[in-house]
């Protein structure tokens with residue numbers, strides 16, 4: 001197992017008069033090189049789970065339980081360790097990533113900044129890596145010179161995936177990566193993620209409210225409702241269950 005979450009409880013505003021127990025007793029695990037889905041309607045606690053495992057909860061929240069990454073406990077580890085885990089091992093494709101590009105910066109410059117900041121790559125080496133990263137997400141090299149508004153939604157989502165890939169993570173958390181895309185483009189993005197999983201030995205957790213979409217690509221699904229994990233299994237098992 002690359003990731004194990006055991007009896008996770010997360011409470012927002014934990015010290016206030018109205019604490020919000022957003023995640024309650026959630027346990028699940030991801031096998032290395034798997035494509036799994038964390039499913040549930042809006043407000044069910046999905047984002048809270050992924051923000052907890054990335055160490056990105058607001059200060060006044062409290063988390064208990066256990067989160068193991070490659071067998072090592074990562075819940076509550078110091079921020080510098082967590083930051084390096086976020087840079088080298090676990091990448092988040094945040095919700096709405098395709099709309100979060102800086103309008104005045106080309107796609108190449110977005111990638112250049114990440115490569116320099118996190119890997120210290122510059123000059124020719126960075127340019128080569130940018131071309132490689134674009135190819136990995138099936139974008140032509142000319143895209144580097146384009147501004148975000150010159151790309152289609154699907155191209156922007158691919159660029160967001162290239163940014164996530166830039167630090168060569170092992171685990172990718174993709175939060176609603178296909179929202180706001182047409183169904184054909186949605187399918188293409190899922191096929192791309194699946195190909196990357198196979199070829200780069202990645203583990204992918206797809207976070208979405210869309211059960212049929214997740215069932216179309218995931219080997220295993222974890223279903224949340226009101227902060228709890230209510231079901232898990234293969235898409236077949238979930239569809240056949242009474």
Ligand code: ADP
Nearest residue numbers: 012020041042043044045046047048095175176
């Ligand atoms: P999603 O359904 O994708 O999690 P939300 O609309 O629930 O999106 O949340 C969007 C943002 O607002 C997140 O950063 C989340 O942490 C924050 N948020 C959600 N609910 C609350 C709340 N009750 N109080 C403060 N922030 C919240």
Ligand code: ADP
Nearest residue numbers: 012020022040041042043044045046047048058
């Ligand atoms: P999902 O990702 O499934 O939409 P979330 O994890 O965003 O669900 O939200 C779970 C619950 O936690 C909701 O009740 C939401 O309002 C609450 N919540 C999310 N973020 C915050 C926050 N920053 N502060 C307070 N409550 C929050």
